[in-house]
Each structure stands twice: as C-alpha cells, then as structure tokens.
Amino acid sequence: MSNMLPLFQTALELGLISSLTVLALFLSYSMLNVCDLSTDGCFTLGAAVGAVVAISGHPYMSIIAAMLAGVLSGLITAVLQTCMGVDSLLAGIIMNTALYSVNIGIMGGSSLLNMNKTDTVFTKIQATLNSHNALPAGKLIVAGIAVAAVAVFLYLFLKTKIGLAIRATGNNPDMVKNSSINPVMTTIVGLCVSNSFTALSGCLLAQSQKSVNIDIGSGMVTVALASLLIGGTFIRSRRIGLRITGAVLGAFIFRLVYTVALRLNMPAYMLKLVSSVIVIIAISGPYLKSRYPELSRRLEKRKC
Amino acid sequence: MLKINDISKTFNPGTVNEKTALSHLSLSVSDGDFISIIGSNGAGKSTLFNAVAGSFLTDEGSIILDNEDITLVPEHVRARSIGRLFQDPQKGTAPDMSIEENLALAAGGGGWLSRLTKKEKSVLRERVAVLGMGLEDRMSAPVGLLSGGQRQALALLMATINPPKLLLLDEHTAALDPDTSAKVSELTDDIVSQNNLTCLMITHNMHSALLQGNRTLMMENGNIIFDISGAEREKMSVDDLLDMFRNRSGHSLDNDRMLLADN
Numbered sequence: 001m002s003n004m005l006p007l008f009q010t011a012l013e014l015g016l017i018s019s020l021t022v023l024a025l026f027l028s029y030s031m032l033n034v035c036d037l038s039t040d041g042c043f044t045l046g047a048a049v050g051a052v053v054a055i056s057g058h059p060y061m062s063i064i065a066a067m068l069a070g071v072l073s074g075l076i077t078a079v080l081q082t083c084m085g086v087d088s089l090l091a092g093i094i095m096n097t098a099l100y101s102v103n104i105g106i107m108g109g110s111s112l113l114n115m116n117k118t119d120t121v122f123t124k125i126q127a128t129l130n131s132h133n134a135l136p137a138g139k140l141i142v143a144g145i146a147v148a149a150v151a152v153f154l155y156l157f158l159k160t161k162i163g164l165a166i167r168a169t170g171n172n173p174d175m176v177k178n179s180s181i182n183p184v185m186t187t188i189v190g191l192c193v194s195n196s197f198t199a200l201s202g203c204l205l206a207q208s209q210k211s212v213n214i215d216i217g218s219g220m221v222t223v224a225l226a227s228l229l230i231g232g233t234f235i236r237s238r239r240i241g242l243r244i245t246g247a248v249l250g251a252f253i254f255r256l257v258y259t260v261a262l263r264l265n266m267p268a269y270m271l272k273l274v275s276s277v278i279v280i281i282a283i284s285g286p287y288l289k290s291r292y293p294e295l296s297r298r299l300e301k302r303k304c
Numbered sequence: 305m306l307k308i309n310d311i312s313k314t315f316n317p318g319t320v321n322e323k324t325a326l327s328h329l330s331l332s333v334s335d336g337d338f339i340s341i342i343g344s345n346g347a348g349k350s351t352l353f354n355a356v357a358g359s360f361l362t363d364e365g366s367i368i369l370d371n372e373d374i375t376l377v378p379e380h381v382r383a384r385s386i387g388r389l390f391q392d393p394q395k396g397t398a399p400d401m402s403i404e405e406n407l408a409l410a411a412g413g414g415g416w417l418s419r420l421t422k423k424e425k426s427v428l429r430e431r432v433a434v435l436g437m438g439l440e441d442r443m444s445a446p447v448g449l450l451s452g453g454q455r456q457a458l459a460l461l462m463a464t465i466n467p468p469k470l471l472l473l474d475e476h477t478a479a480l481d482p483d484t485s486a487k488v489s490e491l492t493d494d495i496v497s498q499n500n501l502t503c504l505m506i507t508h509n510m511h512s513a514l515l516q517g518n519r520t521l522m523m524e525n526g527n528i529i530f531d532i533s534g535a536e537r538e539k540m541s542v543d544d545l546l547d548m549f550r551n552r553s554g555h556s557l558d559n560d561r562m563l564l565a566d567n
Contacts, residue, residue, distance in 0.1 A: 161408070175395070176398075177411045179410045180380055238446055
C-alpha cells in the first residue's frame, strides 16, 4: 500500500493537468458542438512554446505565452471552418498537420527539448514551499490552482452573454442568428478560449515531466474525449457547474484506472487503444441501446 | 415601411433542378399592416420570407426596410429589426438552455461579458407570465422539456421581446394542435396590436387569411397574383377566394393542407 501512494499522487497530478484539455473539449465539443481535432497539435504547441519560453528563463511568462499560442491556433481553426468553407473536422486535421511543422520549428528544428536544468513553474513553486518546510506537493498545488482557475473561469464565462451565445450556437444556430448574434463570432471566441486551455494543459504537462517531444500531444483528443464521456456518465446533470466538475472528475478517474491497470502489468502503450475503446463504448452505447428493441425483434423473427 | 422592388431568386441555376422561386416580385407594406399570405405549395411564400430575413441574397432587385436598403445586410444584422417565427416550434429556441437563458439571448442588452442581473430576471419573468402558460414558475427548466405550443409561445415572445420593425410568421401555428394553435394565434394578435407591429403571416387557413389582419395576398409561381384589402376584402368569402385564384392562375388551388384545413 505504501508504494501505491506516490502512484496515486502521480495519477492525481496527471489527471489534473489533462483535465485542462478535458475542460477545453467540454467547451468545444459539449457546448459549441464542434469536434476540434486540432487538439493534439495545439497541446503540443502549448508544450513547445511553454518549454522554449521557460528555457529562455521566464517560467511564469511561459504559461501566458503558451495560452496565447493556443488562442492563435484556435483562431485559425475557427476562421477556416466559419469563413473559408473548410469542413469543421477537416479544418482540425489540417491544423494538426500544419502544427507538426510549426511545433518542430518552435523547438528549434529538434523534436525533443529537455528541461532538466530549467526553472519551471513547478520548480519555482516547489522551491517556495521548501523554504517554508511544506509538503513536497508543488506539482499538485500548481496543477490544482490551474484547474480551479480554469474551471471557475469557465463556469462564470458560460453564464455571460457571450457564454450563453456560445452554448446556443452549439444547440440551435438558427436561433442564434434570429437573436441578432453572429454564429461566426461565437464559434471563433469559443475555439480561441478552448484552445488556450488545451495549450495550457500541454505547457504544464511538459514542465511537469521536464521535457517535450513532438509526440506529447498525439492521441490527446481521444484521451480527453474518453475522460469527458466518463465524467458525463458519473454526473448526469444539466447544470453547468456540475458538468464542469464531472469533466474534471472524469479526467481523474481515467488516470486512476490507467495507473491501476499499469500496476496490473498492462503495457503503457495500450493507453491509446483503451481510450479509443472507451470513446467508442460511450458514444455508440446509447445508440445501440436505442436500437436494441428493433434488433431483438429481428433476431426473434429469424429464430421462428 | 417595407418596400420590395422587383426581386428574383433562382435556385440551382443552369442545372436540371433549376427552380425560379421568386420572379420579379414587388410589394409595398405600410406601417402597421398585418398581411396574410396564402398560396399553393411551392408558390414561393417561404422563399419570400427568407429573402426578406436575409437567409440568402436575391439575384436582383432591392429590399428597403424603414428607408434603409437592407438588400446586402447579413441575416443576423437584419434580425435586429426583423423578428421571425417558423412552423417548426423547435427552430426558434435552444432546447438544452433554460427558458430564462433563451429569453436573455433574445433580449440582448448589456455587454458581452455581463451576466443576467436579478432585475433583468424579474423583468423576463413578468414577460413570460403574460403568456399565461405557467412558464414563469419554470424559468430555469430547459426549453426541450416544454410542449410544442409552449415552445412556440416562447419563440413568439423571444421574437418580439424587443419589438421588431417587421414580424414574419411562417405558418407558426400549423404544427400545433387546434387548441394550442388558437391560443398561440390569440397571443400573436395581442402582441402585434399592443406593439403596433407590422406583420407578414403565411397561413394555410383561408378563413383566418381573410379574418386576421388588414390585407390578404395570394402567391403563385414566385409572384403575387392578387392583393386585396379594405371593403373588397371584407365582403369576400373563402369560395370567392378560391374562384379568384382559379381565374388568376388558370388552374385550381393545389395546397392540400389549405383545402383540408378547417375553413
């Protein structure tokens, strides 16, 4: 049991950091009804920009820089699908591909950056904690603060006029136009905000593991979607506050289950297969359930 | 008030599916007019509304609303002065959002980052109470849980909460059961007369086309084939209307719902 505790702590840290991406998808996928496939590339973008700025000696600035990079990436993805006639899914895929080159460019032509000797937000906070003889939980505190800040921001944001307009855009775009609101504008704002969260998530993950490689974000959209859908099955509510809590909880449960599975000798490379299966079950489960009466009648008839 | 000058719209030009939906249509609407529009299936009634509301740009002609040329103004900007209701009650409201949130969006006002204040909430609640459907006690219920009639009444309130210069009603009671339909019609008349709105209403009910409002238009093949008002309209019966249609168009009316409707 004693060696489970650090494992649990790692799961909590990773869960908190990845829950930022889950919150990003909550905004883009659940609220705006856009499946933002640029998530993987944007996650890596945040990690790369954050790492480069941190290495240049500005650990706190790295967070702001990463989030701004995310806003820019979201802006381009949104403009592609709202103003330039590119299909929404395709816009994400194209951005993802483009970001691969951009990210390597940002990392100075290398596909790996090391931050072993770099001051990051985590080492800074840990140093402050150490000087006060506090617990060695700097990572948890930084990740916790980031998640709390983003969750509270998202909660307040979704209750503002622009937040309501974003929700309505995902729900009934015709009604948005009839309310004299431009759905192009709401989609752009929504994707800018959600991508800033994704980039923040990437930035924090890179700094917590003290390295970035170009694959850090690969499969992130599926992993985050799996967490989001897990959270949705635990907290079935229409209330925004509870749904946000559910998204964070889902990310944590996902990491916890994954950590336990690793302990039970599941190979680490299985992560992406498992997340894909979870997403498939969560999305097609309700569909198949609704089709069940029809299918069972057909089967019965065949037996006769 | 509203001047439509010689507008035309052809869909899928140059293909086998080419369809001239509006052909050199002109219409002048005075302030405070309540016009009922009837016509066969595919006569271009809804297309006319789409053109006025800006769902597409017309191929030619111009549309002037309140002395402002809106021909090239985008749909969401026109929506500031044009309220619109559709036949499908689902079209006018966002189902996963609460009654209060739907109304708040329609009402607008405040900055983008402002939130609904207590005072605004109580104002919205009073407006909903006027509908007389008990919705004021369910302000935080998602609209998706309401019945079709309740949703349409709410959509009507949303379309008129900031009184528009022009209200477009596209068979907005057709999908409702007779009782609810009568109730929503009554609400519409009340709201239109209280705010002295200028209103165009498509209907398939020839009886109400002659009774509601002050002017009746009939459309056929993307144009207006007759336009009656005043004394001429007052003494007209549904049968006269059908005769008139046959005379003007050279064939009898083929709108099933219109003929089957309880006139």
